[in-house]
Amino acid sequence: MFKTTTPDASQLVEKYGSPLYVYDEVYLRARSQYLMQQSSPFGLTVRYAVKANPHPAIIRLFASAGLHFDASSSYEVDALLEQNVPGECISLSSQQPPHNLEKLLSAGVKFVATSLYQLERFTDLAPKGSAVGLRVNTGNGAGHNNRTTTAGVSASFGLWHEYLEQALRYAKKHDIIIDRLHTHIGSGADPKVWRQAITTSLEIAKRMPEVTILDIGGGYKVRRWSGETETDMQRVIETFNEELLNFKRETGRGLHLEIEPGTWLVAHAGSLITQVVDIVDTGKEGYTFLRTDTGLNDFMRPALYGAQHEMQILNSSSTYADYVVVGHNCESGDILTPEQGDPEHIKPRTLKTAAIGDLLLIKDVGAYSASMRAKGYNAFPSAKEILT
Ligand SMILES: Cc1ncc(COP(=O)(O)O)c(C=O)c1O
Numbered sequence: 001m002f003k004t005t006t007p008d009a010s011q012l013v014e015k016y017g018s019p020l021y022v023y024d025e026v027y028l029r030a031r032s033q034y035l036m037q038q039s040s041p042f043g044l045t046v047r048y049a050v051k052a053n054p055h056p057a058i059i060r061l062f063a064s065a066g067l068h069f070d071a072s073s074s075y076e077v078d079a080l081l082e083q084n085v086p087g088e089c090i091s092l093s094s095q096q097p098p099h100n101l102e103k104l105l106s107a108g109v110k111f112v113a114t115s116l117y118q119l120e121r122f123t124d125l126a127p128k129g130s131a132v133g134l135r136v137n138t139g140n141g142a143g144h145n146n147r148t149t150t151a152g153v154s155a156s157f158g159l160w161h162e163y164l165e166q167a168l169r170y171a172k173k174h175d176i177i178i179d180r181l182h183t184h185i186g187s188g189a190d191p192k193v194w195r196q197a198i199t200t201s202l203e204i205a206k207r208m209p210e211v212t213i214l215d216i217g218g219g220y221k222v223r224r225w226s227g228e229t230e231t232d233m234q235r236v237i238e239t240f241n242e243e244l245l246n247f248k249r250e251t252g253r254g255l256h257l258e259i260e261p262g263t264w265l266v267a268h269a270g271s272l273i274t275q276v277v278d279i280v281d282t283g284k285e286g287y288t289f290l291r292t293d294t295g296l297n298d299f300m301r302p303a304l305y306g307a308q309h310e311m312q313i314l315n316s317s318s319t320y321a322d323y324v325v326v327g328h329n330c331e332s333g334d335i336l337t338p339e340q341g342d343p344e345h346i347k348p349r350t351l352k353t354a355a356i357g358d359l360l361l362i363k364d365v366g367a368y369s370a371s372m373r374a375k376g377y378n379a380f381p382s383a384k385e386i387l388t
Contacts (some may be wrong), residue, residue, distance in 0.1 A: 052262025184217020270366025295327015
């Protein structure tokens with residue numbers, strides 16, 4: 001249903017150089033339009049989680065498709081405002097208190113407090129009767145590893161649910177309306193996990209009588225590797241809708257739904273073209289390493305999470321060999337083929353027999369790749385990014 005186009009790597013590298021991020025515009029448009037066609041009984045807002053990939057052309061494309069935006073820092077908000085995204089279309093939920101909250105509020109940005117301290121800072125600035133969101137750590141997290149789980153006792157995100165009454169009392173005392181509940185719990189693809197996420201969130205919403213909007217966050221996983229599952233967004237939204245209707249029957253309150261996908265919208269759209277710049281080995285008992293002209297200064301997911309991405313050597317060889325693909329940074333952890341979920345260990349990959357100078361295509365790098373790189377490490381220039 002959603003088809004990506006393999007970029008014409010050698011032509012693009014000739015024009016733009018290597019390494020190069022290439023994003024598939026047609027695919028991005030198809031994914032965003034698909035989400036814009038979904039609905040929820042009391043309204044649906046789709047916010048793109050900008051942190052996944054803030055490339056200005058992607059922001060423009062999604063804004064023109066009608067998406068709203070989720071920002072995770074006041075600096076991301078600034079960048080969106082500079083690109084003429086209306087403040088009303090931006091929601092900010094940030095670990096760090098905004099450096100310019102007053103400016104953001106006057107631009108109409110929807111603020112989500114993620115701690116009591118942030119709620120107090122909002123109250124200091126906002127006129128009485130103002131509305132604010134509150135991110136709550138529901139106590140239930142889900143993610144494929146600890147580094148992507150954003151709720152539960154080990155996560156610092158959001159206000160711990162046991163402090164909710166304290167926050168509500170504070171808001172009431174200062175005449176502030178908490179009308180939006182935000183509960184990003186982590187990541188998953190299984191509709192059962194999402195049913196659990198929304199029922200837990202709705203239990204919290206019951207304790208918040210002024211809440212009219214539930215923002216359930218992002219975390220809709222995609223399949224980049226065998227054993228991983230692509231989220232069926234329609235089924236997940238249907239699950240949300242069933243529970244929202246149950247909530248309405250039980251409480252009489254119809255909640256507007258917000259979702260904040262990042263990965264699902266952009267992950268498959270990106271490829272990273274890199275060049276094999278050297279080939280070395282560690283003898284009979286060891287490994288053969290393909291050294292590339294990229295690495296964690298452009299692409300950290302393998303080194304950070306042990307993330308698996310498909311790779312293709314772009315030559316006409318009909319033979320195959322096992323390689324450990326590594327980055328060019330002076331860092332033993334700069335490995336592009338780690339063990340799955342375990343960046344401490346390497347895992348050779350069977351690829352076409354390669355020669356120095358061959359191009360290597362790394363797939364599904366549209367999300368948390370260019371945006372999350374160790375930029376500037378070893379003074380390597382960053383990979384360029386283009387849409388085709
Ligand atoms: C608050 C919030 N919303 C949305 C997202 C987007 O998540 P994903 O890209 O997995 O959909 C994140 C990711 O960390 C997040 O923290």
